[in-house]
Amino acid sequence: MNAPDDLLRNIRVDGECLTTLYDQWVPQEMIVLTDDIRCLVMHDPLSGREAVWYLDGENNYCGSHIEAVQRLHPQQILSAVAPWFDDLTRYSLSASPVGIPDAPLMPNFLATQLAAAWCVRTLTETRQLQTALAEQDKDIAHFGEKTLSARRVRRLLGTRVGPESLVVLSPLTDIPLRSQISFVSNRQLVHRFYDKETDCSFYLSWWEKQLDQLPSFYCPKANLLVSDETMAGMLPALILGWYLSNPHHVASIADAQAFEARDYGLGQASALLAESEAVETTLPHAPETTSADMISESWAFLSQNPSSPTPVEEQRTLQEKKQSGRLFERLRSFVKKN
Numbered sequence: 380m381n382a383p384d385d386l387l388r389n390i391r392v393d394g395e396c397l398t399t400l401y402d403q404w405v406p407q408e409m410i411v412l413t414d415d416i417r418c419l420v421m422h423d424p425l426s427g428r429e430a431v432w433y434l435d436g437e438n439n440y441c442g443s444h445i446e447a448v449q450r451l452h453p454q455q456i457l458s459a460v461a462p463w464f465d466d467l468t469r470y471s472l473s474a475s476p477v478g479i480p481d482a483p484l485m486p487n488f489l490a491t492q493l494a495a496a497w498c499v500r501t502l503t504e505t506r507q508l509q510t511a512l513a514e515q516d517k518d519i520a521h522f523g524e525k526t527l528s529a530r531r532v533r534r535l536l537g538t539r540v541g542p543e544s545l546v547v548l549s550p551l552t553d554i555p556l557r558s559q560i561s562f563v564s565n566r567q568l569v570h571r572f573y574d575k576e577t578d579c580s581f582y583l584s585w586w587e588k589q590l591d592q593l594p595s596f597y598c599p600k601a602n603l604l605v606s607d608e609t610m611a612g613m614l615p616a617l618i619l620g621w622y623l624s625n626p627h628h629v630a631s632i633a634d635a636q637a638f639e640a641r642d643y644g645l646g647q648a649s650a651l652l653a654e655s656e657a658v659e660t661t662l663p664h665a666p667e668t669t670s671a672d673m674i675s676e677s678w679a680f681l682s683q684n685p686s687s688p689t690p691v692e693e694q695r696t697l698q699e700k701k702q703s704g705r706l707f708e709r710l711r712s713f714v715k716k717n
Contacts, residue, residue: 474579495616522579522601569614570585595611668713
């Protein structure tokens with residue numbers, strides 16, 4: 380890794396050569412996107428803030444956010460990273476992950492900034508549905524020959540994070556699935572599930588300090604988000620950014636333990652079933668205000684200062700809730716078959 384002074388060498392700001400940075404900012408590394416586009420990543424060790432400078436081929440400072448660059452155009456930067464996000468979307472986000480060998484390793488905040496700018500221009504068909512509008516007797520999405528029913532999505536919205544492995548029923552095939560990988564990005568806890576029969580992944584996401592609330596549901600192949608969260612439209616970008624900055628996700632997902640019925644003994648499943656009442660979860664009332672569409676939410680996110688901390692929320696008491704009776708009925712049937 381280059382020394383901090385070496386990273387600043389020959390950089391010009393407003394035509395003047397740069398000799399030092401303001402305050403306690405420390406340059407960390409130079410991320411090369413192309414020969415003509417580079418990113419100087421900086422860190423403030425006192426506050427934990429991170430920042431980036433976009434530089435052109437002549438080492439001119441062009442801006443600190445992809446949506447506010449000069450000399451360069453946002454589309455020039457996105458053209459450099461588009462092949463990586465194309466592959467990540469096709470494989471890691473939607474199906475079985477593969478490695479992206481040409482992508483440089485970069486910090487999560489920069490990868491997420493790039494992913495957000497790419498998503499608002501590319502994933503334009505993604506729609507967000509409020510939970511109260513997921514009516515029980517309707518199909519809410521189609522892709523290929525597969526259908527996502529509101530009833531099955533509603534069942535997933537009853538999932539709660541607990542001390543054990545997260546196991547849910549696939550909204551496509553009703554097969555029990557274990558979470559392959561979980562991670563925290565921008566204070567959101569994300570769980571990834573994969574239905575091998577349909578080669579389709581889906582996600583459940585909670586705010587890190589609101590694990591007792593309804594999760595957001597996202598299915599990339601169906602271009603569908605089901606959530607009442609105002610910023611739920613940023614979920615694809617948060618996932619893609621984390622994947623780009625954590626290439627080890629490919630091996631982690633490949634090594635993930637699949638659901639095995641023998642892991643859940645009949646007696647254990649029966650006991651859990653006895654403790655849980657098989658009652659349909661009632662969807663919440665429709666919010667008084669309608670959430671903005673995905674593009675508006677993402678642009679709102681991009682306009683924020685990425686270094687500004689989010690206000691600290693009060694810690695909520697985590698409520699341990701059992702999985703629905705229907706899940707354990709399914710588990711018990713799998714145990715009997717095995």
